[in-house]
Structures are given as C-alpha cells and as structure tokens.
Amino acid sequence: MLENFPFYLALIFTIVLIIMLAKKIKVAYPVLLVVAGLLISFIPGVPILHIDPELIFILFLPPLLYEAAWAISWKELWRWRRIITSFAFIVVFFTAVSVAFVANHFIPGFSLALGLLLGGIVSPPDAVSAGAILKFVNVPKRMSSILEGESLLNDASSLIIFRFALIAVATGQFIWYEAALSFGWMLIGGVVIGLLVGFIFIKIHKYLPTDANMDIVLTFVAPYIMYIVAEELHSSGVLAVVSGGIFMSNKRHFFLSSASRLRGVNVWESLSFILNGLVFMLIGLDLPEITAGLGNVGIPEAIGYGVLVTFVLILARLLSTYGAVFVTLIARNYITVADATHPGYRVPFILGWTGMRGVVSLAAALSIPVHLEGGIAFPQRNLILFITFIVILLTLLLQGLTLPYLINKIHIPNLDHTPPEDETDHLLRQQLAHQAIQYLRQNYSDQLLNQPFLQQMARKWEDKDLLKDGTVIDEKGKTIYLDILNNQREWLLAKNKTEVTLNEDLVRKHLNFLDLEEEKLSFL
Incomplete structure (x- = not known):
C-alpha cells in the first residue's frame, strides 16, 4: 500500500x-x-x-x-x-x-x-x-x-x-x-x-x-x-x-x-x-x-x-x-x-x-x-x-x-409552464424584503426608532422591496463589484504586511467577510 x-x-x-x-x-x-x-x-x-x-x-x-x-x-x-x-x-x-x-x-x-x-x-x-x-x-x-x-x-x-x-x-x-x-x-x-x-x-x-x-x-x-x-x-x-x-x-x-x-x-x-x-x-x-x-x-x-x-x-x-x-x-x-x-x-x-x-x-x-x-x-x-x-x-x-x-x-417542452428562474428569484427577493419590513414594524417599532442598525437594515430592505423588474445586478455590475472586493482584499493584505503590530486575527476576520460577500455575489 x-x-x-x-x-x-x-x-x-x-x-x-x-x-x-x-x-x-x-x-x-x-x-x-x-x-x-x-x-x-x-x-x-x-x-x-x-x-x-x-x-x-x-x-x-x-x-x-x-x-x-x-x-x-x-x-x-x-x-x-x-x-x-x-x-x-x-x-x-x-x-x-x-x-x-x-x-x-x-x-x-x-x-x-x-x-x-x-x-x-x-x-x-x-x-x-x-x-x-x-x-x-x-x-x-x-x-x-x-x-x-x-x-x-x-x-x-x-x-x-x-x-x-x-x-x-x-x-x-x-x-x-x-x-x-x-x-x-x-x-x-x-x-x-x-x-x-x-x-x-x-x-x-x-x-x-x-x-x-x-x-x-x-x-x-x-x-x-x-x-x-x-x-x-x-x-x-x-x-x-x-x-x-x-x-x-x-x-x-x-x-x-x-x-x-x-x-x-x-x-x-x-x-x-x-x-x-x-x-x-x-x-x-x-x-x-x-x-x-x-x-x-x-x-x-x-x-x-x-x-x-x-x-x-x-x-x-x-x-x-x-x-x-x-x-x-x-x-x-x-x-x-x-x-x-x-x-x-x-x-x-x-x-x-x-x-x-x-x-x-x-x-x-x-x-x-x-x-x-x-x-x-x-x-x-x-x-x-x-x-x-x-x-x-x-x-x-x-x-x-x-x-x-x-x-x-x-427541445423538451416545459410542461409545468413555470416562469424563468431569474424572474422567480427576483420576486422572492422582493417578497422576503417586504416580509422583513412588515415584521420589523409590527414587532419592533419602538426599537426601530433608536437602533441605527435596525434603521439601516430597514432602508436596505425597502430598497430591495422597491426594486423594479430588470434592475437586478447584471454581469457588468458583478464584475465591477468583484473588482472592488479584490481591491479591498489586496489593501488588507498589504496593511497586514506593513503594520507589524496589527492583529492578524482581525485581518483574517475581515478577509472572511470579503469572501462571504464574493460568495453572495454568485447568488445575485
């Protein structure tokens, strides 16, 4: 063996x-x-x-x-x-x-x-x-x-x-x-x-x-x-x-x-x-x-x-x-x-x-x-x-x-007559955003007034909810966003290399965040 x-x-x-x-x-x-x-x-x-x-x-x-x-x-x-x-x-x-x-x-x-x-x-x-x-x-x-x-x-x-x-x-x-x-x-x-x-x-x-x-x-x-x-x-x-x-x-x-x-x-x-x-x-x-x-x-x-x-x-x-x-x-x-x-x-x-x-x-x-x-x-x-x-x-x-x-x-026919996947995907995104906003306002209305993070998330969901058909990110937009992520990654690595006292665990944490953002991009 x-x-x-x-x-x-x-x-x-x-x-x-x-x-x-x-x-x-x-x-x-x-x-x-x-x-x-x-x-x-x-x-x-x-x-x-x-x-x-x-x-x-x-x-x-x-x-x-x-x-x-x-x-x-x-x-x-x-x-x-x-x-x-x-x-x-x-x-x-x-x-x-x-x-x-x-x-x-x-x-x-x-x-x-x-x-x-x-x-x-x-x-x-x-x-x-x-x-x-x-x-x-x-x-x-x-x-x-x-x-x-x-x-x-x-x-x-x-x-x-x-x-x-x-x-x-x-x-x-x-x-x-x-x-x-x-x-x-x-x-x-x-x-x-x-x-x-x-x-x-x-x-x-x-x-x-x-x-x-x-x-x-x-x-x-x-x-x-x-x-x-x-x-x-x-x-x-x-x-x-x-x-x-x-x-x-x-x-x-x-x-x-x-x-x-x-x-x-x-x-x-x-x-x-x-x-x-x-x-x-x-x-x-x-x-x-x-x-x-x-x-x-x-x-x-x-x-x-x-x-x-x-x-x-x-x-x-x-x-x-x-x-x-x-x-x-x-x-x-x-x-x-x-x-x-x-x-x-x-x-x-x-x-x-x-x-x-x-x-x-x-x-x-x-x-x-x-x-x-x-x-x-x-x-x-x-x-x-x-x-x-x-x-x-x-x-x-x-x-x-x-x-x-x-x-x-x-050319196999689609006997289920289902809409294209991208249309269904976009509709689900809108409905999820609407559901999140509705739930937040019904159950956490007081906290929404004094929690900046919740306010930011609400605005994010509202933007998603108000998106019109056809305004989803296209391949060109994905390429630009991917380039931005790569630039951030290079900046982090360079900063970690030049600053000896910088905690590398924190750098790796932010690198993981960038990896998650890049992974999310494949689902957009």
Missing part, C-alpha cells in the same frame, strides 16, 4: 485535471474518467488494482447516497412518487428479468438464476453520470426531479434482486414465500432503521453541546451507522441511508446552526467530488484484473455478450418509460396523478435514454463470491464481471456522449 502511495496521489491529481477538461469541453466527467482509467491501465508498470467490493459498498456508497439524499427535494420526490417508484422498482425488475431471459437463451452456461443475477447487477442506472450531464443542458425541473428520485431508490431494488438471485444460484432453489417475506423486511426494515438512526442523530445534534466541526463529523458518521446497522439486521442498507438522509435533510434547519449548514455544504461537496472521481477512475483501472479471469471465453466473444446485454438494457428502459406514460394516462381517469397532461414522445425518450450504468453495478459484480460452499468455483463469475464492465463502458460512451446533443436537439 505505502509503495503505491505516490501513484494514488498522482491518480487524484489526474482526476482533478480530467474533470477540469470535462468542464472545458462540456462532456460528463464520468465518461472521461472511465476512459482515462482504461488507458492508464495499459501503461507498463502501473500497479494492478484489486478493488475490494466491501471498500465500495462500505466506504463509498453510504456517503454518496447520503449526500444525494440531502440534496434532493422532498416536495418534488413526493409529487412524482408514483413514476419514481415505478422506475426504481417496476422498471428495474422488468429490466433484470429481460436480461435474465436473453442471457439464458444466448449465453452458453447461463441458467435463469445466473441471468437474473446479471440483470440485478446491471439494471440500476447511475445517478452521478446523469447528474453530471444534466448540468450542461437545460431540462424541465420535473425531469431532473424524477431522475434524482429514481437514482436514490433503484440501487436498493437492484441489490435486493441481486441478493435473491445469488441465493438461488448458491442453493439451487428459490422459495417464493420466504423471498417475499425477506423482500418486505428489506424494504420496511431499511426505511425504519434509517428513520430511527436519523432521529437519534437529530437529538444528538440538538441537545448536546456541539459546534460546527462536531456537527460535520457527526454527519460523516451518520450514513455509515445507518448502512451498517441495516445490513447487520439483513435489511437494505441503501434504503436506510436514503430514508435517514432525506429525514435529516428536511429537519436540518431545526437542529443545525447556520455555521454548521454553511460549512457542511462545502465539506460534503468536496468529499462527494473526490469520491465520485475515484470510483469512476477505478472502474477503468480494474480492466486488467477483469480480462485476466475470463478463462476459456475469448475477449471478442465476451465483448459480443456485453453489447447484447447493453442493447437489451437500453431497449427495456425505453419500452418501460413509454409503458409508464401509457399507464399514467389510463390511471388519470380513476385516480389523481401528479400530472395529467400528455408529455408527447420526446420527454419519455430522454428519460429512457438516461440509463448510464456505474459504480453500484461494478461493486455488485465484484461482490460475487469466488467459490460456492464446498469449494466449487462460482459459475460464470469472470464473464459476469467482464459483461458488467462492457455495459458500464458502452452506456457511458453511447448514451453519455449523445444525451446532451439529443436534449438540445429535441
């Missing part, structure tokens, strides 16, 4: 450079990272990495799921709950079954159980890839909400299918009523455990004397506790982290201070950034180990199987997407649905095309045991690993590279 430490440092530096390049050329960074990892793996002398599946499941998965759960909107999740749950469970199940039958028919030595095992591995689309692509294009809020919600739940459903298929392959039998009870416990138990652990952590944050640093550390610990407790009790660790994360996210303003919230966002964004970069790079770097274990199956033949499974995945998701729309249009005649309008053919197609696979699929494939009980080699393990890698690579390249072009070409 220590002898490879410089390599790992160079790897992190390379990840940062590749993500910078991805932003420059407007390509989703998971695509470039996987390709880069693949190319690096062919360099002579590069250490062959052995990816421990427990490393991904325990070290990477809980914090990534937790960060996504904190970022998602519960309001949007609840609004689109029917289509999200259908995508996360019904579509994943349909996809897994489709892969099972195709693999059983076309791949020699694949039983239905092995096919379902492969289907459970490759059925969940990757959230990070879709999210990275959607940053470069404008899509309606409903679409991004559906994709975010689906990504939080489909990992759990696919891993549940994977577990049952693994048991069927290992034991040679499948008892449906035992599977149904186990499935129910995984779902219900995972959610309950996540909510319970989240509730305990909320009480710790609220009633113990924590500060911002302690709060951030506790947010690191929480997802691991949720995941480990749930897995130890044989329920879904993924659902535990998701449900606990959403619960705590909705309560964050009741148990976290403003300092904890501000610092926590920055720390979690940095952590998520490096973890996502590492896992996609590791996918590419793991190719030599995967190909070395193919045995009697030729690489061209294995690639063909991977292409076949990829085609089935894309087709099954597209059919499922249009099927979900068709069912919704029928169901609106009998029940209240979130949206009764016909989305046309374009929206379902884009939803169906966002099916890139990623780290969860690779981790599940790697977690297949090498031997069954009795020392017998697990059937087709290496081929499953290779097919999984081909599926990840092809979906990232094919769908990941074409999705931005398709979105821009198709």
Whole structure:
C-alpha cells in the first residue's frame, strides 16, 4: 500500500485535471474518467488494482447516497412518487428479468438464476453520470426531479434482486414465500432503521453541546451507522441511508446552526467530488484484473455478450418509460396523478435514454463470491464481471456522449409552464424584503426608532422591496463589484504586511467577510 502511495496521489491529481477538461469541453466527467482509467491501465508498470467490493459498498456508497439524499427535494420526490417508484422498482425488475431471459437463451452456461443475477447487477442506472450531464443542458425541473428520485431508490431494488438471485444460484432453489417475506423486511426494515438512526442523530445534534466541526463529523458518521446497522439486521442498507438522509435533510434547519449548514455544504461537496472521481477512475483501472479471469471465453466473444446485454438494457428502459406514460394516462381517469397532461414522445425518450450504468453495478459484480460452499468455483463469475464492465463502458460512451446533443436537439417542452428562474428569484427577493419590513414594524417599532442598525437594515430592505423588474445586478455590475472586493482584499493584505503590530486575527476576520460577500455575489 505505502509503495503505491505516490501513484494514488498522482491518480487524484489526474482526476482533478480530467474533470477540469470535462468542464472545458462540456462532456460528463464520468465518461472521461472511465476512459482515462482504461488507458492508464495499459501503461507498463502501473500497479494492478484489486478493488475490494466491501471498500465500495462500505466506504463509498453510504456517503454518496447520503449526500444525494440531502440534496434532493422532498416536495418534488413526493409529487412524482408514483413514476419514481415505478422506475426504481417496476422498471428495474422488468429490466433484470429481460436480461435474465436473453442471457439464458444466448449465453452458453447461463441458467435463469445466473441471468437474473446479471440483470440485478446491471439494471440500476447511475445517478452521478446523469447528474453530471444534466448540468450542461437545460431540462424541465420535473425531469431532473424524477431522475434524482429514481437514482436514490433503484440501487436498493437492484441489490435486493441481486441478493435473491445469488441465493438461488448458491442453493439451487428459490422459495417464493420466504423471498417475499425477506423482500418486505428489506424494504420496511431499511426505511425504519434509517428513520430511527436519523432521529437519534437529530437529538444528538440538538441537545448536546456541539459546534460546527462536531456537527460535520457527526454527519460523516451518520450514513455509515445507518448502512451498517441495516445490513447487520439483513435489511437494505441503501434504503436506510436514503430514508435517514432525506429525514435529516428536511429537519436540518431545526437542529443545525447556520455555521454548521454553511460549512457542511462545502465539506460534503468536496468529499462527494473526490469520491465520485475515484470510483469512476477505478472502474477503468480494474480492466486488467477483469480480462485476466475470463478463462476459456475469448475477449471478442465476451465483448459480443456485453453489447447484447447493453442493447437489451437500453431497449427495456425505453419500452418501460413509454409503458409508464401509457399507464399514467389510463390511471388519470380513476385516480389523481401528479400530472395529467400528455408529455408527447420526446420527454419519455430522454428519460429512457438516461440509463448510464456505474459504480453500484461494478461493486455488485465484484461482490460475487469466488467459490460456492464446498469449494466449487462460482459459475460464470469472470464473464459476469467482464459483461458488467462492457455495459458500464458502452452506456457511458453511447448514451453519455449523445444525451446532451439529443436534449438540445429535441427541445423538451416545459410542461409545468413555470416562469424563468431569474424572474422567480427576483420576486422572492422582493417578497422576503417586504416580509422583513412588515415584521420589523409590527414587532419592533419602538426599537426601530433608536437602533441605527435596525434603521439601516430597514432602508436596505425597502430598497430591495422597491426594486423594479430588470434592475437586478447584471454581469457588468458583478464584475465591477468583484473588482472592488479584490481591491479591498489586496489593501488588507498589504496593511497586514506593513503594520507589524496589527492583529492578524482581525485581518483574517475581515478577509472572511470579503469572501462571504464574493460568495453572495454568485447568488445575485
């Protein structure tokens, strides 16, 4: 491990450079990272990495799921709950079954159980890839909400299918009523455990004397506790982290201070950034180990199987997407649905095309045991690993590279008919200012007469409240204000350097104020 430490440092530096390049050329960074990892793996002398599946499941998965759960909107999740749950469970199940039958028919030595095992591995689309692509294009809020919600739940459903298929392959039998009870416990138990652990952590944050640093550390610990407790009790660790994360996210303003919230966002964004970069790079770097274990199956033949499974995945998701729309249009005649309008053919197609696979699929494939009980080699393990890698690579390249072009070409309609974000943002600023002035005058009218600071704030809010549409700060104004802030910063640094007796802690305090002003500028 220590002898490879410089390599790992160079790897992190390379990840940062590749993500910078991805932003420059407007390509989703998971695509470039996987390709880069693949190319690096062919360099002579590069250490062959052995990816421990427990490393991904325990070290990477809980914090990534937790960060996504904190970022998602519960309001949007609840609004689109029917289509999200259908995508996360019904579509994943349909996809897994489709892969099972195709693999059983076309791949020699694949039983239905092995096919379902492969289907459970490759059925969940990757959230990070879709999210990275959607940053470069404008899509309606409903679409991004559906994709975010689906990504939080489909990992759990696919891993549940994977577990049952693994048991069927290992034991040679499948008892449906035992599977149904186990499935129910995984779902219900995972959610309950996540909510319970989240509730305990909320009480710790609220009633113990924590500060911002302690709060951030506790947010690191929480997802691991949720995941480990749930897995130890044989329920879904993924659902535990998701449900606990959403619960705590909705309560964050009741148990976290403003300092904890501000610092926590920055720390979690940095952590998520490096973890996502590492896992996609590791996918590419793991190719030599995967190909070395193919045995009697030729690489061209294995690639063909991977292409076949990829085609089935894309087709099954597209059919499922249009099927979900068709069912919704029928169901609106009998029940209240979130949206009764016909989305046309374009929206379902884009939803169906966002099916890139990623780290969860690779981790599940790697977690297949090498031997069954009795020392017998697990059937087709290496081929499953290779097919999984081909599926990840092809979906990232094919769908990941074409999705931005398709979105821009198709011109997805805004079915919610919402006003532009800048108009809504300006209106909210006016309403907030009006609310502040009204509350101040109603509750602190006496103090307003003799408190200069309150008078100054009132004038500031009145100015905001009276701003007319179109008078918000433009890019030129931002540039000028940023130049002023930089000038103040340079003056402070120069003053600190020339005046030996000046307290540097005070200088740093005012430098932090300038940083906050600059950060606020990005929200104006």
